[in-house]
Amino acid sequence: MSSTATRITGVGAARGIARGRWADLARPSLPEARPVAASEVPAEVLRLRAAAQAAGRELMALSESVRAAGHEAEAAIFKAHALMARDPELIGAAAREIESRLVDASTAIASAGRESAARLAALDDERLRARATDVLEVAERMARSLAGLSGGPVLDGPAIVVADDLGPAATATLPRELVLGLVLERSSSTSHAAILARAYGIPAVVGASGALAAVRAAGVEAEVLIDGSSGEVVVAPSPADLARFGGLAADVARAQAVDLAEATVPATTVDGLEISLLANLGRPDEAVKAVALGATGVGLFRTEFLFLERASPPSEDEQTAAYRTLVEAFPGRPVTIRLLDVGGDKPIPYLPLPKEDNPFLGVRSLRLAVDRPEVFITQIRACHRAAVAGPVRIMAPMIADAVDTAAFVELVERARAELQRDGVPFGPVEVGVMLEIPSAVLTAASYFDGITFASLGTNDLLQYTLAVDRGNAALERYRDPLHPALLRLIRLSVEAAEKRDVSLSVCGEMAADPVAALALVGLGIRALSMVPSSLPGVRRAIRHADAGQLRAEAEAACFDRSAAAARARIARLLRR
Numbered sequence: 001m002s003s004t005a006t007r008i009t010g011v012g013a014a015r016g017i018a019r020g021r022w023a024d025l026a027r028p029s030l031p032e033a034r035p036v037a038a039s040e041v042p043a044e045v046l047r048l049r050a051a052a053q054a055a056g057r058e059l060m061a062l063s064e065s066v067r068a069a070g071h072e073a074e075a076a077i078f079k080a081h082a083l084m085a086r087d088p089e090l091i092g093a094a095a096r097e098i099e100s101r102l103v104d105a106s107t108a109i110a111s112a113g114r115e116s117a118a119r120l121a122a123l124d125d126e127r128l129r130a131r132a133t134d135v136l137e138v139a140e141r142m143a144r145s146l147a148g149l150s151g152g153p154v155l156d157g158p159a160i161v162v163a164d165d166l167g168p169a170a171t172a173t174l175p176r177e178l179v180l181g182l183v184l185e186r187s188s189s190t191s192h193a194a195i196l197a198r199a200y201g202i203p204a205v206v207g208a209s210g211a212l213a214a215v216r217a218a219g220v221e222a223e224v225l226i227d228g229s230s231g232e233v234v235v236a237p238s239p240a241d242l243a244r245f246g247g248l249a250a251d252v253a254r255a256q257a258v259d260l261a262e263a264t265v266p267a268t269t270v271d272g273l274e275i276s277l278l279a280n281l282g283r284p285d286e287a288v289k290a291v292a293l294g295a296t297g298v299g300l301f302r303t304e305f306l307f308l309e310r311a312s313p314p315s316e317d318e319q320t321a322a323y324r325t326l327v328e329a330f331p332g333r334p335v336t337i338r339l340l341d342v343g344g345d346k347p348i349p350y351l352p353l354p355k356e357d358n359p360f361l362g363v364r365s366l367r368l369a370v371d372r373p374e375v376f377i378t379q380i381r382a383c384h385r386a387a388v389a390g391p392v393r394i395m396a397p398m399i400a401d402a403v404d405t406a407a408f409v410e411l412v413e414r415a416r417a418e419l420q421r422d423g424v425p426f427g428p429v430e431v432g433v434m435l436e437i438p439s440a441v442l443t444a445a446s447y448f449d450g451i452t453f454a455s456l457g458t459n460d461l462l463q464y465t466l467a468v469d470r471g472n473a474a475l476e477r478y479r480d481p482l483h484p485a486l487l488r489l490i491r492l493s494v495e496a497a498e499k500r501d502v503s504l505s506v507c508g509e510m511a512a513d514p515v516a517a518l519a520l521v522g523l524g525i526r527a528l529s530m531v532p533s534s535l536p537g538v539r540r541a542i543r544h545a546d547a548g549q550l551r552a553e554a555e556a557a558c559f560d561r562s563a564a565a566a567r568a569r570i571a572r573l574l575r576r
Contacts, residue, residue: 005241006217006218006235007233008211008232009208009231010206010209010211011208011231012228012229012231013182013194013228014197014198014201015228015252016181018180018224018228019223019225020159020224021159021220021223022160022183022222022223022235023156024163025155025166025170030144031106031147034104035102036102038102045095045105048146051105051109052086052091052142054145056083059079060078077195085138085141085142089116090109090112090138091109097111097112106143110143113143116135117132117139136167138167155174155175157178158178158179159180160180161179161183162183162212163184163185164185165184165185166187171196181202183205183211183233184204185208185211187207197228203228205226205231205232206231211233211235214235215235218235222235222236223237224237225242225245263293263536265543267538267539269547269550270543270544271547271548272547273526275527277296277527278295278300278334278336279299279529279535282301282305284326284329286532287329290535291329293536294536295330295532297334298333298334299527299530300336300338300395300507300529301326301338303339303340304340306322307351310350313350316385319379320385323383324388326386327392333390334391334392334393335390335393336393336394336395336455336507337394338396338397338434339366339379339395340379341365341397342364351368351372353368360460366407366408369408380394380415381426384415385425385426386427388426390427393453394412394429395453396408396433397434398436399433400440401440401447406447408431409431432451432453432454432455433451433454434454434455435454435457435461436457436459436460437464438489441461441489441493441496448502453502453505454497454502455506456490456504456507456525457507457508458481459508460508461486462478462510480564481508483566484558484561484563484566488558491524495524504525504526505525505526507529507530511528514540515570516567517541518541518570518574519550519557519570521542521550522547522552523554523555541574544575545575546573550570553569553573556569557569
């Protein structure tokens, strides 16, 4: 057996050890080009444009599904894909293919996608080269739909997926309970497939040239071993390989056991400053993992999962049951429920919203209450009813100033009055806002007296501060939350909160980055909320840090020239 083992060295993209049979996700090829008559061209172009709109809707729905599962940054990938599907340049190129070559829409969009991807692949920038796969996936999605080929790759049992490359949609829609690991011949550690693998905890190796040929030569029953840290792939392993990887797997298991053992250890710096570590959740059933990893409450519960992919809105009773399940999972601990955060970029059939040129700067979140207050009244009533079971905080997103905050408080008072009138049991709630618009930070003193808590949504706050579209791969250098401009806004938020006795936390992804988390502690943040899997790493970083040293370096970082300089400064304090 040892003589048949094949060893391939790729790039470790997502940590973990995996062992199992392999699966090839190759799908039936697109049909041959179908010639069309000149008279058919207008109809074929219409078919193309309809397919583009349908793909955009499907990808936006996938984005919301991923967002509801607690993966904000990964959801932005699919938002970018949705925009790509409707890209006038891509669709225009395909339309010209139909008109000039007299071919069907499926052939045309596939050809246009290959040409666009080839241009990206020829660039020097690794991150832009990685986007070539995204263009190919979006174009193929439309091409397959136009050709009448439905459905994506499937697995018939647990397996390590081996492929030339995988786009993010294929990665996200694979049944995660069956994917033991990923081995991709191309791709990179910055590709969207790699990002999603890390988010979902799937061991992954990319850049594993020759992997497909190796597994096919070994046969369908061959086992594969992968080390997502070192990038090692072994096909048809020997007994010695199996023993070695068994030891590596045991090391991983021990590390996970340490994570669980330390879950009850407070996140306290060496000089005695304790930081609260909370969980960002997208569904009630995610609470079990969060509790196991030591979350001391919920800093952000996204409620969109209740509203998406259905024909009618969730009832008050349905919402109450979902929120109460979460509250009961954290007895006596605070649970922060964010009100519905949707806008023109998120299709909800029963909540028709006009198309906006820039929905992220449009009528979204609580701004919808002007025309649809009943949506939020029902949700706020449900939050109050769930509060019978334990502490509940209601948080309003997309607050810009004191006027928005007053409108939110008025909705809360109206919902409470209705419950009293109806004789429905309810509990007390705290009222707070998300700080994700610079104006909300800069004017905080004008409305902090009317709330009890606030939470920094650093993902959007960075986007709005630096004028950076989170879905635009060309703007990667602006995405580091340790940018001095963002650090200064956070410091202003801390100062305003301390003056008004408002509890302040961070629920953006910045809190899940151990280096950034240390900067936040240095700036005065005392509660950090993150996806559960990030809790152990952040807890260890805090426990080995000195709060006094963090304060000095975080203050200095506010005046660094760049995010890279600020990150380097704080990273020196991180004990590996």
